Amino acid sequence: MSTMQSIRKALWDENPGLVQLLGLCPLLAVTSTFVNGLGLGIATIAVLTCSNILVSATRQWLRAEIRIPIYVLIIASLVTCIELLFRAYFPALDRSLGIFIPLIVTNCAIVARAETFASKNPVVPSMIDGIGMGLGFGLLLCAIGAFRELLGHGTVLSRLDMLFGGAPISGLTILDTPFLLAILPPGAFFSLALAVAAKNVIDRRRKRAAGFRLSI
Amino acid sequence: MTDGEKPVWSAGLILAVIAAVCTSLVALTFAVTKARIAANEQAWLEQSLKPALAGIVYDNNLTESHLTIPIPHELPGNEPVLVYRALLANKPVAALFVVTALDGFSGPIRLLIGITDQGIVTAVRVLSHRETPGLGDFIDSARSDWIDQFERKSLSAPDRMSWALNRDGGDFDQVTGASTTSRAVVKAIKETLLYFEANQEAIFAAQ
Numbered sequence: 001m002s003t004m005q006s007i008r009k010a011l012w013d014e015n016p017g018l019v020q021l022l023g024l025c026p027l028l029a030v031t032s033t034f035v036n037g038l039g040l041g042i043a044t045i046a047v048l049t050c051s052n053i054l055v056s057a058t059r060q061w062l063r064a065e066i067r068i069p070i071y072v073l074i075i076a077s078l079v080t081c082i083e084l085l086f087r088a089y090f091p092a093l094d095r096s097l098g099i100f101i102p103l104i105v106t107n108c109a110i111v112a113r114a115e116t117f118a119s120k121n122p123v124v125p126s127m128i129d130g131i132g133m134g135l136g137f138g139l140l141l142c143a144i145g146a147f148r149e150l151l152g153h154g155t156v157l158s159r160l161d162m163l164f165g166g167a168p169i170s171g172l173t174i175l176d177t178p179f180l181l182a183i184l185p186p187g188a189f190f191s192l193a194l195a196v197a198a199k200n201v202i203d204r205r206r207k208r209a210a211g212f213r214l215s216i
Numbered sequence: 217m218t219d220g221e222k223p224v225w226s227a228g229l230i231l232a233v234i235a236a237v238c239t240s241l242v243a244l245t246f247a248v249t250k251a252r253i254a255a256n257e258q259a260w261l262e263q264s265l266k267p268a269l270a271g272i273v274y275d276n277n278l279t280e281s282h283l284t285i286p287i288p289h290e291l292p293g294n295e296p297v298l299v300y301r302a303l304l305a306n307k308p309v310a311a312l313f314v315v316t317a318l319d320g321f322s323g324p325i326r327l328l329i330g331i332t333d334q335g336i337v338t339a340v341r342v343l344s345h346r347e348t349p350g351l352g353d354f355i356d357s358a359r360s361d362w363i364d365q366f367e368r369k370s371l372s373a374p375d376r377m378s379w380a381l382n383r384d385g386g387d388f389d390q391v392t393g394a395s396t397t398s399r400a401v402v403k404a405i406k407e408t409l410l411y412f413e414a415n416q417e418a419i420f421a422a423q
Binding site (some may be wrong): 058061063074091178 | 227230231234236238239241242245246249252253256257314348349350351
């Protein structure tokens with residue numbers, strides 16, 4: 001499978017959030033703004049890519065009876081490192097994401113990729129798989145974050161300074177009367193449901209269009 | 217032991233090696249980031265203390281001048297309270313209290329309250345809270361200017377009886393639909409002012 005194909009698969013056909021519905025706890029909890037989604041997305045991509053590389057590099061020693069403790073060791077250490085790095089270089093974002101950086105440990109998308117892909121494939125494809133799956137998850141976080149921020153706070157791209165430094169950025173205010181429900185927990189479920197539904201509609205249209213072409 | 221089956225100790229060895237590698241990775245990252253994290257936390261503390269001292273001229277290092285008031289005390293909350301003292305030429309000009317209001321709508325509200333040596337509130341800032349987003353988070357100065365109404369207020373202006381919400385017969389505005397949150401903040405500030413009035417000398421004299 002080519003690199004492009006496997007990235008496409010990770011971003012759309014097998015998107016960890018939209019299709020496999022993995023890692024929903026952080027996805028639902030932190031996506032109240034775009035910058036939170038972006039921050040957790042970057043952290044997840046970093047952890048997923050490094051854990052895939054490490055699991056793949058050690059796969060010849062991975063025996064069935066000890067593979068799970070090894071995944072746990074690798075993922076937990078990586079997450080701890082990422083947390084320390086965030087605290088050192090993005091302190092504001094670290095405060096905003098709070099417990100959800102350490103909780104990346106419990107994101108089943110990561111252990112799932114270690115088990116189903118990295119433990120059976122060489123290092124480079126595993127790295128590409130990690131980047132792709134991480135991107136698929138991160139983009140979904142950003143999309144849901146932006147959607148909920150627009151509806152719930154009425155702003156776009158607020159507080160980007162937490163990630164990139166500089167003076168506080170309040171973002172563009174689009175809506176004057178925000179729709180509060182969007183940033184409350186139910187809003188997270190509704191937004192994810194809308195995203196999954198939108199993907200299914202697009203897939204069905206495509207399939208129908210392809211079938212129509214075939215019948216001609 | 218049958219063919220192809222490896223001894224148990226080799227599994228233990230692999231685990232031990234990987235555990236050692238992972239632990240060193242974490243230790244290395246910790247060593248590299250330690251100084252930066254400490255500096256960030258220091259800067260964050262200074263930065264969050266500053267807004268509560270608006271308009272006060274002081275020349276000491278706030279973080280070096282703190283004292284802890286142990287429980288039991290008459291301040292809000294059930295934890296020891298941190299007090300930072302602002303000095304100008306070694307004379308006390310203001311005190312900063314970090315108190316916890318426990319009677320908010322959901323969870324504790326940590327407040328930073330600045331009070332001058334005259335017993336006047338310089339400013340109040342919310343350090344952390346768990347109030348409902350969009351409803352109870354107006355107490356955060358980033359969300360609304362509600363908290364600014366306490367600036368330059370003291371126990372004599374308005375008088376003691378008026379340290380309450382409008383709807384309770386007092387002088388301070390509440391936010392409709394979130395009066396529990398508003399009431400908790402007003403009560404915490406009033407209790408802190410009362411404590412400061414009674415203990416001002418001890419607070420400034422303590423080493």
